[in-house]
Amino acid sequence: MNLDGRTALVTGASRGIGRAVALALAKTGANVVINYVSNARAGQKVAGEAERAGARVLLFQADVSRPEEAAELVQAGVDEFGRLDILVNNAGITRDNLLMRMQDEDWDAVLNVNLKGAFNTTRAALRYMLKARYGRIINISSIIGLRGNAGQANYAAAKAGLIGLTKSVAREIGSRNITVNAVAPGFILTEMTDKLPQEVRERMISEIPLGRFGTPEDVAALITFLASEAAGYITGQVIAVDGGMAI
Ligand code: NAD
Secondary structure (H helix, E strand, O other): OOOOOOEEEEOOOOOHHHHHHHHHHHHOOOEEEEEEOOOHHHHHHHHHHHHHOOOOEEEEEOOOOOHHHHHHHHHHHHHHHOOOOEEEEOOOOOOOOOHHHOOHHHHHHHHHHHHHHHHHHHHHHHHHHHHHOOEEEEEEOOHHHHHOOOOOHHHHHHHHHHHHHHHHHHHHHHHHOEEEEEEEEOOEOOHHHHOOOHHHHHHHHHOOOOOOOEOHHHHHHHHHHHOOHHHOOOOOOEEEEOOOOOO
16 A cells, blocks of 8 residues: 555544554655644654654644634645645544433533534545545544444444444545545554443453454554555445454
């Protein structure tokens, strides 16, 4: 796979899966726009790693849940590199609670970042992709969006919503040579899953046919493929990277 000359924007790329995706795309030859929301130091570290991998890099602070900031992020990438070929909507948060105890703010925050954030960046990026008649949009959903999960109604609704967004936009813009796919990770070892109690982790591993948790690099490998020319006839799909957990 070779992404030489392509420009990729990865949201929430200062750690976890987003970091691994930005680095994998950089190693494959793409210029990368690395978005972070609050941790500038972590963002700078990832930007340095991507540069050492040979990429041209733009580090850009933006809260993707805010439409104007998402638009500025996309515009900054286009201004820097003259194009935008690949958009990876990775930014996400959790605010878990049982539904009866869930506060309005927990619902709104998760929907605003995980679902509206992807809408905001996709709408902004499509302006350029439609003109270029080329694009690869990859949304990070979750197997929770397929299966649901007690205590995560807000997260599951947002991740299921991303699947609907993926399929609808894939239909809308397929004729312009732009593909839109969703990736559904299972249990991936990151700061997001670090906070889960030991008994939940043990129960989850017993449900994984491959017998291990995933790594951010497991997810990044699929995203690199979906971002490449080789995946040009794949659109509107939801592909799990979950060790078989959702079989
Ligand atoms: P993480 O918490 O380590 O990373 C999430 C990133 O998103 C962070 O860098 C955070 O700063 C960023 N972010 C949060 N709000 C943002 C905003 N408003 N604007 C821009 N960036 C923002 O988590 P992760 O495990 O690396 O998760 C990455 C994505 O993968 C998320 O969408 C998550 O829901 C999804 N996912 C993770 C798992 C898992 O097991 N870790 C499983 C399925 C799906």
